[in-house]
Amino acid sequence: MRQITYVQAFTESLMQVMAEDEDVVVIGEDVGFYGGVFKAFDGLYKTYGERRVVDTPISEMGFLGMGVGAAARGLRPVVDLMFFDFIGVALDQLYNQAAKLKYMFGGDLTVPLTLTTAGGAGLSAGPQHSQSLEAWLAHVPGLKVALPSSAHDVKGLMVGAIRDDNPTVVILNKRMLGTKGPVPEELYAIPFGQANTVRRGTDVTVVAVGRMVPESVTAATELAEAGIDVEVIDVRTVQPLDSSTILDSVRRTNRAVVVHEAVTFGGIGAEIASQIQEEAFDHLDAPVLRIGAPFSPVPFSPVLEKAYIPDSHRIADGVRQLVQRSGA
């Protein structure tokens, strides 16, 4: 299969969905003429014009709310937030408005809005351009949240998000934008709420989020040489969370490690670990281990940032400790 980059897969998803559905519009800062700061919207303006690819002022609350209103009136807006860290200035329109309108309106209304943004650390972007805040959004009933871990999943999850009648958030990982992978040329959707077991294994289940999926696979390859057989599950979406795939796996492997780039405290890993102990306690040979970032803002210095973000070595160390603790 042909290989394209993570960001090209994103652009292609929009290019193809917009061709099949006239109601899809793209709204955001510099998404039109300029093609997006990450070139994620490259070519859309030329193909679909300013009517469907709309450059806005720097008014995240305003244009996200505009997307909510447009969605309520029959469009399928894709609203881009550029950096995930900017969610704070727009949050009311997401968690109080988009997420609750259907519920508050007695079900008569849908808000088929997709919010796209780029999160994650590793580019020395500093404390306000590097965060992983997905747990905030996963906590809000009414929202759906995806963190694609590969070029293939970016395209499928974007199509799934845009076709979904609920408000969805697709959080790209900035450090993966140039990562190549096999991506089918045709249009395909990955539904929200279906985890992907990316590596089969028998000894430990590693549940990973976003860019921690490829890091976990690297760790699993390293551990295989040491005779530890790791199963890696990509949650794909943190809301809804595919609990059954996770629990089924843990019941087979009897050990679980949860990995994400966000700070460990109050992260989505806490929810996953809690569900595992509630639903599969009797199958566990060891406590569920969480691996995440320390409780600090994301540092700028490349040296500090490298120490901050979990990587394959930390994941492998965690798995080894867990196995040693419980006996292989």
Add this chain to the structure above:
Amino acid sequence: MTETALEDPVTTVALEVLHDLHRRMIRIRLFEEEAGKLMEGGRMPGFLHLYVGQEAVAAGVMVTLGVDDVITSTHRGHGHAVAKGADLRYMYAELFGKQTGYCKGRGGSMHINDLSIGMLGANGIVGGGIPHAVGAAFASRYKGTDSVAVPFFGDGASNIGAFHESANLAAVMRLPVVFVCENNGYAEFTPQAKHMLLENVADRAASYGMPSEIVDGMDAVAVYLTAKRLVANARAGQGPSMLEAKTYRYYDHQGVKGLRTPYRTQEEIDSWKGRDAITALEQRMIGAELAGADELRKVWDETRHEIVEAIKFGEDSPDPDPADLLDNVYTA
């Protein structure tokens, strides 16, 4: 000055429009008065932000709009819903938290909506609905229709970011939006002079390159005539504008008697009540021999009857079933 210039504008408006304004205001007034009594009597749960006193604004604007035109409303939203044509039965049912209510008992007073008449919802967040109106206007133009969008908001909301971002967006995109500010002089309990230095909220429109008009919000005819012009301009593709209506709420920010904190003088309240929009319109219609007192009184009587029926419908309706707690959180 000529004689015609002194003529009451009420004589220049079609008689059916005057009756329409009159009836819409009475429906709001009685809906709210009775809702207040139900709350005072402990028959109704939750918060209640009564619209009484501001009826001329909702009625005057709404007469100029069709069902395809969209409005967004505020926490003080009953008046807008009633004036846009919402069913009083479903409104009361919602206030009672019943399954037959507009939100199936999931929203309450601050979330009444009716998509079938272009009422895109009251909103519990100050300024929260304003961007939705901009989006509705965007969708309208995108789909090639000529419908307009009207966000209602207060003087207090004119200080919030959502208002300013929305005003700038609508202006720079030249969207068919008429921003209607109901300036009732208070942001909750804080008088306007303490929350902004400008005397007129409408002055803020200029900073977004948008025309604005100020109107007496106790004069339904004046609101109607001005709104009609601004709505027509928006519909004709001339971009957004702002209408500021100077008005007053008779009751407290929340509830009927509120916290009894004396943040307003009785003299101030009485002076506004002395300019009551419904009484004023009736006097002008009778004075100009456009309607008889009996004819106008009949509207009150008919509406009272309708309200009694609507309350009965609401109160007698079934409660939501706790087994359905998760209904409508997501679309399957």
